[in-house]
Amino acid sequence: GQSLEQPSEVTAVEGAIVQINCTYQTSGFYGLSWYQQHDGGAPTFLSYNALDGLEETGRFSSFLSRSDSYGYLLLQELQMKDSASYFCAVRGGADGLTFGKGTHLIIQP
Amino acid sequence: DVKVTQSSRYLVKRTGEKVFLECVQDMDHENMFWYRQDPGLGLRLIYFSYDVKMKEKGDIPEGYSVSREKKERFSLILESASTNQTSMYLCASTLGGTYSNQPQHFGDGTRLSIL
Numbered sequence: 001g002q003s004l005e006q007p008s009e010v011t012a013v014e015g016a017i018v019q020i021n022c023t024y025q026t027s028g029f030y031g032l033s034w035y036q037q038h039d040g041g042a043p044t045f046l047s048y049n050a051l052d053g054l055e056e057t058g059r060f061s062s063f064l065s066r067s068d069s070y071g072y073l074l075l076q077e078l079q080m081k082d083s084a085s086y087f088c089a090v091r092g093g094a095d096g097l098t099f100g101k102g103t104h105l106i107i108q109p
Numbered sequence: 110d111v112k113v114t115q116s117s118r119y120l121v122k123r124t125g126e127k128v129f130l131e132c133v134q135d136m137d138h139e140n141m142f143w144y145r146q147d148p149g150l151g152l153r154l155i156y157f158s159y160d161v162k163m164k165e166k167g168d169i170p171e172g173y174s175v176s177r178e179k180k181e182r183f184s185l186i187l188e189s190a191s192t193n194q195t196s197m198y199l200c201a202s203t204l205g206g207t208y209s210n211q212p213q214h215f216g217d218g219t220r221l222s223i224l
Contacts, residue, residue, distance in 0.1 A: 042216060043213075097213065098168070099151045100151055
């Protein structure tokens with residue numbers, strides 16, 4: 001089976017940078033994804049890493065180290081609208097994604 | 110844009126009822142998924158389907174069944190609803206085959222309360 005660990009809550013200041021870490025255990029590995037979910041909303045896809053290294057999309061970047069079974073989501077120039085829950089998810093085989101329990105990001109002015 | 114539509118945003122049912130949650134996607138996606146989301150537990154996969162009339166159990170299938178008679182529609186069925194099935198239910202779809210890593214597109218969710 002698969003399991004993922006991520007912090008339950010992270011607090012940061014508007015305009016700052018924050019990193020949300022994710023470690024995973026999986027029997028197979030087909031990539032690490034990140035999703036954002038605002039309160040009352042649907043999860044939306046942010047990024048996907050299949051290979052080691054950093055993927056950048058605007059203010060958001062995602063990093064993967066397969067040898068360490070570790071990844072992170074980096075959010076720069078934080079805005080109040082970035083307040084949300086962030087989920088890492090791993091595809092371990094011929095089944096659906098396994099999601100972490102989510103990190104609630106609180107942004108203070 | 111992909112549109113995944115869940116039939117109800119809020120639903121209240123009674124213990125023992127048979128409950129149907131419907132999900133429709135408009136982008137001809139092969140893969141469809143049902144998750145439930147509970148505070149502190151994240152999203153957990155109930156069932157998924159890679160093709161019409163095909164279904165596979167996820168991590169927590171007990172008490173649920175699914176139906177996929179048409180490619181665009183994936184139904185989740187609670188055979189005899191119980192209070193521990195009170196939850197937010199999310200449907201998702203994605204393009205591609207069995208090992209697809211395409212992004213999952215989610216519906217807005219159905220908040221189901223079982224009394």
